[in-house]
Every structure is written in C-alpha cells, then in structure tokens.
Amino acid sequence: xxxxxxxxxLMMVFVISVSVTSTHxxxxxxxxxxxxxxxxxxxxxxxxxxxxQYIGYYNGKIDGVFGWGTYWAxxxxxxxxxxxxxxxxxxxxxxxxxxxxxxxxxxxKQQIQSGKDFKYYGGTWKKQNQPKETEQQNKQNNKQxxxxxxxxxxxxxxxxxxxxxxxxxxxxxxxxxxxxEGQVAVAAVILNRVESASFPNTVSGVIFEPRAxxxxxxxxxxxxxxxxxxxxxxxxxxxxxxxxxxxxxxNPETATSSWIWSRPQIKKIGKHIFAK
Amino acid sequence: MIRWxxxxxxxxxxxxxxxxxxxEHQEKNAILIQAxxxxxxxxxxxxxxxxxxxxxxGTVLAMNSxxxxxxxxxxxxxxTSEAHNDVGQLPLTLMPFNKTEEFLxxxxxxxxxxxxxxxxxxxxxxxxxxxLNKLYExxxxxxxxxxxxxxxxxxxxxRWMDVQLALATEDKSDNKIIDGFKTVEKQVEGYEExxxxxxxxxxxxxxxxxxxxxGEKLSKEQVIQxxxxxxxxxxxxxxxxxxxxxxxxxPTYSLSYEGKNKRGYMDMxxxxxxxxxxxxxxxxxxxxxxxxxxxxxxxxxxxxxxYDNMEAYQTTQYDQVGVYSFLYVQDDVRVYPDSVQxxxxxxxxxxxxxxAKNYFMNHQERDIPKPALSxxxxxxxxxxxxxxxxxxxxIIENDLKEEVLVYEFVGTMGDNTYRIFINAEDGIEEKVExxxxxxxxxGQNT
Numbered sequence: 001x002x003x004x005x006x007x008x009x010l011m012m013v014f015v016i017s018v019s020v021t022s023t024h025x026x027x028x029x030x031x032x033x034x035x036x037x038x039x040x041x042x043x044x045x046x047x048x049x050x051x052x053q054y055i056g057y058y059n060g061k062i063d064g065v066f067g068w069g070t071y072w073a074x075x076x077x078x079x080x081x082x083x084x085x086x087x088x089x090x091x092x093x094x095x096x097x098x099x100x101x102x103x104x105x106x107x108x109k110q111q112i113q114s115g116k117d118f119k120y121y122g123g124t125w126k127k128q129n130q131p132k133e134t135e136q137q138n139k140q141n142n143k144q145x146x147x148x149x150x151x152x153x154x155x156x157x158x159x160x161x162x163x164x165x166x167x168x169x170x171x172x173x174x175x176x177x178x179x180x181e182g183q184v185a186v187a188a189v190i191l192n193r194v195e196s197a198s199f200p201n202t203v204s205g206v207i208f209e210p211r212a213x214x215x216x217x218x219x220x221x222x223x224x225x226x227x228x229x230x231x232x233x234x235x236x237x238x239x240x241x242x243x244x245x246x247x248x249x250x251n252p253e254t255a256t257s258s259w260i261w262s263r264p265q266i267k268k269i270g271k272h273i274f275a276k
Numbered sequence: 277m278i279r280w281x282x283x284x285x286x287x288x289x290x291x292x293x294x295x296x297x298x299x300e301h302q303e304k305n306a307i308l309i310q311a312x313x314x315x316x317x318x319x320x321x322x323x324x325x326x327x328x329x330x331x332x333x334g335t336v337l338a339m340n341s342x343x344x345x346x347x348x349x350x351x352x353x354x355x356t357s358e359a360h361n362d363v364g365q366l367p368l369t370l371m372p373f374n375k376t377e378e379f380l381x382x383x384x385x386x387x388x389x390x391x392x393x394x395x396x397x398x399x400x401x402x403x404x405x406x407x408l409n410k411l412y413e414x415x416x417x418x419x420x421x422x423x424x425x426x427x428x429x430x431x432x433x434x435r436w437m438d439v440q441l442a443l444a445t446e447d448k449s450d451n452k453i454i455d456g457f458k459t460v461e462k463q464v465e466g467y468e469e470x471x472x473x474x475x476x477x478x479x480x481x482x483x484x485x486x487x488x489x490x491g492e493k494l495s496k497e498q499v500i501q502x503x504x505x506x507x508x509x510x511x512x513x514x515x516x517x518x519x520x521x522x523x524x525x526x527p528t529y530s531l532s533y534e535g536k537n538k539r540g541y542m543d544m545x546x547x548x549x550x551x552x553x554x555x556x557x558x559x560x561x562x563x564x565x566x567x568x569x570x571x572x573x574x575x576x577x578x579x580x581x582x583y584d585n586m587e588a589y590q591t592t593q594y595d596q597v598g599v600y601s602f603l604y605v606q607d608d609v610r611v612y613p614d615s616v617q618x619x620x621x622x623x624x625x626x627x628x629x630x631x632a633k634n635y636f637m638n639h640q641e642r643d644i645p646k647p648a649l650s651x652x653x654x655x656x657x658x659x660x661x662x663x664x665x666x667x668x669x670x671i672i673e674n675d676l677k678e679e680v681l682v683y684e685f686v687g688t689m690g691d692n693t694y695r696i697f698i699n700a701e702d703g704i705e706e707k708v709e710x711x712x713x714x715x716x717x718x719g720q721n722t
Contacts, residue, residue, distance in 0.1 A: 034566035039591040039598075042563075060691060065714040068693035072665065088568065152714040154592045161715055179532065180557035181541035197381035198374035200364035201357075210315075210367035211443065228557075235555065238599050239617045239631045242541060242553055244524050256444065259372065264523030267530055276523040 030098050036089040040066045041150050048089055050108045052077060053120045054101040062112060062120060064150025112151055156237035163203055165225070167233040170207045172225035173215030175272070182270035183229055185243035187236035189274070192247050199247070214254075243267075246274035308437060315366060315436035319429070322362035323422045329355045329383070330415040337408055342395040349391035356384035367440040373457060375464040376418070383411055389676070414467050418460055425456030486526040488639040491548025499529045502549040503542055506581065507556065507627070509533055519546070526636075528552060550636055551581070556621075556628040560596040563622035567591055570598035570620035577627045578602060583616060583635070596622045599629075604639060610670040613638040613679060642671070647681060647700035654683040657703040658696055662687040672697055674706045682706055 036044045045066045052058035058073035071087045078085045081096045089097075111118040155161060167187055175186040193199035193206045200206050208216060215221045243249070244266040251271050255261070263275035332355060336348050360380050363373070390404065400408075428434060434453055442451040494502070496517050509515070513533040520528045527546040532539070538558040544551050565573070571588055578586050583602070587610065590601040597619055604614035619629025647654075651667060658664060664687040674680050682697040697706040 035568035036566060037568045037571070037591060039593055040567040041593045044566075063714070063716065067714050068688075068711055069691060072688060072693070075665075150717075152716045154594055155715045156592075157712065161718060179541070180539055181532065181555045184555060198377040200361065205361070205364050209364050211440065231557075234594060235619070235629065238619075239601075239615075239633070240553055240555060240629065241631070241633060242530075242543060242555060244520065244528065244543070246523070265521035266523040267518065267520045267528075269530070274523075 031089070031094050035091075036066060038066050038068075038071045038087060039154065041154065044089075045070070046108065046112070046150070047103055047105070048074070048097070050120045051097050051101040051103050054103070056121060061117075061151075062108065063152035064112075065152040065154060067152075156234060159237055164230060164233050164237070166207065167203060167236075168225040168229040169221050169223075170213060170215065171232055172229040173220035173223055174213055175270075176223075176226070176229065178270040178272065180228065180232060181242040182272060183232035184235045184240050185246070185269050185274060186249065186272070187233045188241040188243045189246050189249055191236055192241070192243070192245055196247050242269065243274045246276060248275040249273060250275070312435055312437050315440075316429075318362045318365035319436065320426065322359055322366070323419075323426045325355050325359040325362060326415065326419045326422050329359065330412070330419045333408060333412045333415055337405075337412055342399050345395050345400070346391050349387045352387040353384050353391060356380050356387070360384070367436065367443060368457065371443060371454065371457065373461055375461055379414075379418075379464045379467065383415070386411075410467075414464075417463055421456065421460045421463060425453060425460075428452050428456065486545075486636050488636045489526055489545050489547050489550060491550075493547050494529075494544075494549045496529065499544050499546075499549055500531065503531050503544060503551075506551050507540055507542065507554060509535070509540065526552075545636070550632070551630060552633055552636060554627070554630040556626070558621075558628070560621045560628075561623040563596045565598075565620070565622040565625050567593045567598045567622070570622050570625060571600055573620050573625040573627065574598075574600045574602070574618040577618065577630075578616065583632075586616060593622070597628070598622055604635070606642060607644060608669060609644050609681070610668050610684065611639075611642070612670060612672045642679075644671070645681060647683070649683070649698075649700055649703060651683060654698045654700060654703060655685070657698045657705060658685055658687070659689075662689045662694055662696065669700065670697065672706065680706060686711075 031044050031047055034044065036048060041064055043064075046062060046064045048066070049058055049060070049062045049064070049070055052070070052073045053062065055077075057077045058070060060067075060069040060073075074089060074093070075085050075087045077083075077097065078087075078093060081093075081100070083093055083096065108120060111120075153161065155164070167190060170190065171183050171187050175183045178186070190203060190206055194201060194203055200209055207213065207221075211217065213221070246266050248260060248263050249272045250257075250260045252273055253271070260275070266274045266276065268274070329352060332348060332352050336345060336352070339345055339348065360377060363377055363380070386407065390400065429452075432452070436453065439451055439453045442454060496519075500515055500517060503509070503515075513535040516532045518530050520530065528543045529546060530541070530543050532541045538556065540556045541554070542551055543553045571591055575586070575588070583604075585605045586602040587605045588600050588602050589610065592599045600618045600620065602616045602618065604611045613634060615634045617629070617631040618627060620626070621628045647669065655664065655667075662685075664685050666686040668684045670682050670684040671679050672682055672684075681700045683700055685696045685698065687694055687696065693711045695707075695709045695711055697708070698704070699706050
C-alpha cells in the first residue's frame with residue numbers, strides 16, 4: 001500500500017518536473033470554438049492548414065486563407081477518418097484532427113513571418129526547430145505573428161488587390177466626402193462602363209479614358225485613398241450597385257457639359273446625379 | 277556706385293527670370309506635343325483599323341470555303357476590339373459618339389459568335405450573309421467619313437488638343453474634327469438594328485426588365501414603415517427618402533439615415549417595396565462571429581424576408597465582414613441568375629448589406645426540362661485531366677445571355693480548382709472557370 005503511494009508521488013513529481021522543464025511549446029494548442037468554413041481567414045485557418053499538412057493532406061502554402069486547396073484537403077481528411085464529408089471544420093473534425101496531428105503555433109507563425117517557403121510535414125519540422133531561442137525573442141515573435149498571421153487575402157473573383165487599389169484611387173479622387181453609398185455608386189459606374197459597349201473593356205481603360213473623370217484630369221486620383229474607398233470598391237465588385245446601373249454621373253454645380261443634362265437621370269446621391 | 281550694383285543685380289534677375297521662363301515654356305510645349313501625339317496615334321490608328329475592318333468583311337463575303345471563314349471572322353473580331361480601344365483613348369467621352377462605339381462592339385459580337393461556331397456543320401445562314409452585306413456597306417461609309425476627317429487633320433494641321441479645349445469650354449464655334457465625328461455618329465444612327473435582321477441584335481445594349489417585382493404601389497410613408505422591418509434604424513435618426521427619376525430601370529425609393537457612427541442606405545421598389553440594395557456603413561469591431569455563424573445570420577435574414585430555397589454557394593471573409601452569395605434552388609437545380617448577396621458584420625452578426633438586383637431581375641418559377649443527358653454521359657464531355665469532386669444540376673446564362681440547363685462539375689487539376697458547366701441537352705462545354713479566391717499580400721515580406 002505504502003509503496004504504491006510512493007510510486008504515485010514519484011510519478012506526480014515526475015509529471016510536474018517534465019511539464020516545468022519542457023522546452024517544447026504547447027503542442028496541442030487547439031482551435032477556437034468556432035466552426036471554420038471556406039472563405040474564412042485567421043489563426044484557425046493557419047492551424048487547420050498546418051495540421052492538414054502535418055499528415056500530408058494539404059500541400060499548398062500555409063497562408064491563413066481557407067481557399068479551395070484547403071477545402072479539398074479537409075474533405076479528404078473527413079473522408080479518410082470516417083466523418084461527414086462537408087468541408088466544414090466542426091467539433092468532430094477538430095477532435096480527430098487534433099488527435100492525429102501536432103501543431104507548433106510558434107514555429108509555424110515564425111516561418112510565416114520570415115516569409116520563407118516552408119512545409120510543415122510531420123517528422124521533418126522538429127529538426128528545423130532545434131535552435132533554441134530565449135524567452136524574450138519568442139515573445140517578440142509571438143507578438144509579430146499575432147499582428148499579421150495570414151499572408152494572403154480574399155479578393156473578389158477576377159480582380160487583384162492592385163485593381164482594387166486603382167479603383168479606390170479613382171473613387172477617392174472623385175467622391176471622397178460623399179456618403180458611403182455614393183462612393184459605392186461611383187465604383188459601380190466604373191464597372192458598369194466596363195460592361196457597356198460604348199466604353200473601354202477594362203477598369204484602367206475606363207478610368208484613364210480622356211475626359212472621363214475630372215479627378216483623373218487634375219491629378220486628384222493620385223491622392224492616397226482611405227480605407228472607406230477601398231471598402232466601397234470591394235462592395236461594388238461583389239455586386240452592390242446603388243447607382244441603379246448608371247453609366248454617367250455628374251455634379252450639377254460644376255458640370256460644364258450641357259449634353260450630360262440630356263441623359264435620363266436615375267437618382268441623386270450626395271452631390272452626384274447618376275444617369276443612364 | 278550703389279546705383280550700378282543695384283542695376284546689375286536687377287538685370288541679372290531679369291535675365292534669370294527670362295531664362296527660367298523660357299525653359300518652363302519649352303517643357304510645357306514638350307508635354308503638350310507628347311499629349312497631342314498620343315491623340316494623333318490613337319486617331320490615325322482608328323482610321324486604319326476601320327479601313328482594314330471594311331476590307332476584311334469584304335473578303336469574308338467573297339469566301340466560299342467555310343473552313344477559311346472562321347479565322348477571318350476572328351480577325352474581324354480582333355479588329356473591332358482594337359478600334360474600340362482606340363476610340364477609348366480619344367477625348368470624346370462627353371460627346372455623343374456612343375452609337376458608333378456600340379456599332380463596333382456589335383460587329384464584334386456578331387463575328388465572335390459566328391467565328392466560334394462550327395461552320396462546317398452549321399454554315400452561315402441567308403440572314404447572316406445579308407447582315408454581313410449590310411455591315412460591309414455601313415463600315416464602308418464609316419471608313420469613308422473617318423478618312424475624310426483624317427485628310428482634314430493632315431491637310432489643315434488640326435490638333436486634337438483643340439478638340440479637347442473646345443469640348444471642355446463648350447465652344448460653339450466650329451471644330452472640324454468634332455463636326456466630322458458628329459457626321460459619323462449621324463450615319464450610324466441611321467442604321468436601325470431592325471434592318472440588320474434578328475441575327476444582329478446587340479446583346480450588350482439590351483437591358484432586361486425587372487420581371488419579379490410585384491405588388492401594390494407604395495407611398496412614401498408605407499415605404500418608411502416597411503424599411504423599419506428590414507433594418508434597425510436608430511430612434512432619433514432622420515430618414516431621408518427620395519424617389520428615382522426617369523432613367524431608372526425600375527422605380528425605387530432611396531432611403532437613407534445618419535445615426536451615431538453609422539449610416540444606412542436602402543433602395544426599395546415603389547411597387548411592392550422590395551429591398552433591392554442595402555448598405556450600412558460603420559466601423560466593424562473584432563470578430564466575435566465566425567464566417568459560419570455569419571452565414572447562419574444571413575440565412576435567417578433571407579428566410580425572414582421571404583427569399584425561399586436559397587443556398588449559399590460562395591462565402592468570403594474580408595477582415596471582419598462576411599460576404600455571402602446565395603442562389604435560388606428549384607427542385608435541386610441551382611439557378612445562378614437568381615443570386616442574392618448578403619453582407620454580415622462579424623462583430624455582432626448584424627446584416628449590413630444586401631444586393632438583390634439579380635434576384636428581382638431574373639427570378640421566376642421556371643419549367644425546368646428533364647436533362648437529356650445523364651450525369652455519367654455529361655461527365656464524358658469533361659476533360660479527363662480534371663479530377664471531378666462535386667456535381668449539381670444548374671441553370672446558368674451562357675455567352676449569348678440565354679438561360680441553359682447544365683451539369684455543373686467542380687473538379688481539381690493539380691493545385692487548381694475548376695468549375696465546369698456542361699450543357700445537359702447536347703454536352704457543349706458552356707463555361708469553364710478557374711476558381712480563385714485569394715491572392716498573396718504584396719509587399720509584405722520584403
């Protein structure tokens with residue numbers, strides 16, 4: 001009886017000492033409570049991608065955006081582990097995934113931060129993780145990692161961040177100070193023109209068409225756009241059009257062309273009249 | 277002595293100013309010439325392309341072998357797009373020149389459609405040949421007019437910078453270039469689409485009516501009442517309601533309110549008070565909701581407002597905002613034209629955006645035919661290189677803007693995912709899309 005107690009005690013001491021001296025970061029850092037689905041971004045997605053890569057289901061880049069590659073990887077995982085195949089990371093899938101894999105958050109985020117191409121296959125990562133770092137450095141790295149986990153962003157289909165930036169420049173130059181819907185409407189007019197037969201077929205063609213926009217003519221397009229104009233552009237690209245499919249707009253106080261008044265008017269938002 | 281110093285300093289100053297002024301003047305001239313040259317290039321290019329276009333249509337008319345026809349039609353298509361591009365670089369935006377541009381793009385659509393068709397199986401019809409004949413004539417006239425303007429420009433050394441100036445100041449005095457272009461536009465206006473036959477109805481210029489807008493006409497007060505159902509308006513916020521003008525495709529009321537750190541906007545149809553678009557703008561704080569939770573909120577919202585049988589087909593997170601695209605599902609067939617977009621703030625799950633334009637334009641109960649091909653048969657038409665993962669029946673709008681019943685396959689090839697639409701009647705590959713959702717952040721790890 002006594003000897004069993006001592007063994008117990010010894011074991012407890014052993015367990016505590018191991019947990020204290022362990023230099024490994026928490027390997028079983030688990031997901032948040034939320035269900036993760038396609039299109040999501042953030043830390044849960046990084047963990048999901050890393051864990052799927054650990055067991056070889058995901059070969060793409062760990063970038064923190066739940067894209068199609070991650071989706072298929074998760075579905076394959078669900079299929080192989082006898083779960084419902086729906087591409088959603090729910091509680092069951094999380095449990096199985098955590099059980100089957102290890103996740104070293106610090107290491108993964110460091111690698112992402114450094115910008116190097118890296119893979120997180122089970123077995124290989126430990127060797128790379130050998131060089132030990134001081135507490136302080138770790139903390140710093142952690143902080144950085146928290147700031148910018150994901151290295152990719154979602155973009156509306158067919159457009160790049162640079163296209164969004166260019167349009168945001170135009171919207172900011174043309175309609176800063178207008179209500180939000182007025183800015184979305186200006187962005188929508190640019191897109192309606194791209195679709196229209198009587199205008200160029202690209203965003204840049206429409207924006208830089210001579211005499212099309214005053215902000216382009218007087219250089220205001222090169223002011224640095226704010227976040228609002230970027231949001232307005234993304235909304236327009238995602239299908240919002242408060243202009244009512246307008247292809248012209250003008251400020252009645254400053255419009256110089258009499259022809260523009262002959263266009264059938266749709267509505268007025270802020271200072272701009274939108275027309276067909 | 278002092279006077280002499282004063283004089284020499286002053287004269288040095290005068291000379292310096294003169295030199296500086298001369299340099300500025302030179303620089304300005306150089307830039308003006310450069311801008312003028314850009315216009316000139318676009319203009320001469322345009323006349324050349326129109327000439328070439330006219331020639332090409334002429335050669336197509338004389339051709340006998342259907343095999344040779346397709347590349348020639350493709351060439352016409354390319355020329356129209358070049359010419360269109362040139363027009364876009366001239367300062368004609370605020371001048372009525374749209375009919376000509378539309379004419380160009382209609383030639384483009386016509387030649388594209390016929391070029392991609394298998395002409396050995398389905399040769400040009402009588403009507404299409406007639407259309408080509410007419411196009412030959414008309415492009416000839418446009419070419420002639422443009423060449424005339426070009427002659428004047430070259431002969432009288434007309435400058436495009438003057439055109440720009442004349443248009444900007446609305447100078448009523450004659451500008452020969454503007455007059456020339458007005459003549460071209462008049463010519464084109466004369467070509468009614470009707471006399472070009474049914475094969476030449478411009479796809480792009482046709483607008484669809486809103487066919488799903490039903491109900492009683494509402495008054496301003498009723499609309500405000502209804503708006504309060506749809507989005508929560510802060511109590512003291514002042515509502516601003518305006519009615520749309522003559523140019524609107526469907527009469528709407530536009531409502532907006534300004535709250536504390538929050539602004540809301542909604543377009544509602546006069547008939548029935550259907551919300552066409554909602555935009556709420558406010559700062560969204562840290563996300564408490566996942567993209568998935570947000571989707572549930574969006575679904576609840578759609579159900580509450582009688583959008584039945586909607587299914588999310590694309591979900592995307594932009595910072596703390598979830599954007600969801602839903603489509604209508606009728607008897608397990610996904611109807612892509614009837615789409616609705618919903619935006620959810622992921623800090624508290626509020627609906628901050630709705631775009632239902634497409635839904636009200638296209639939605640109706642359709643008679644969906646039984647597919648002639650089985651799913652296995654349709655599969656045969658997909659490239660064997662693509663590893664198929666998912667499939668649905670769907671209705672999409674094809675290149676000709678017609679609704680067609682298709683099998684939708686989602687598959688992978690290497691690291692890429694594709695969405696492939698196979699016509700359920702005849703197995704034609706209607707559309708293939710490479711699905712891309714994200715892009716790496718540029719300039720992050722430099």
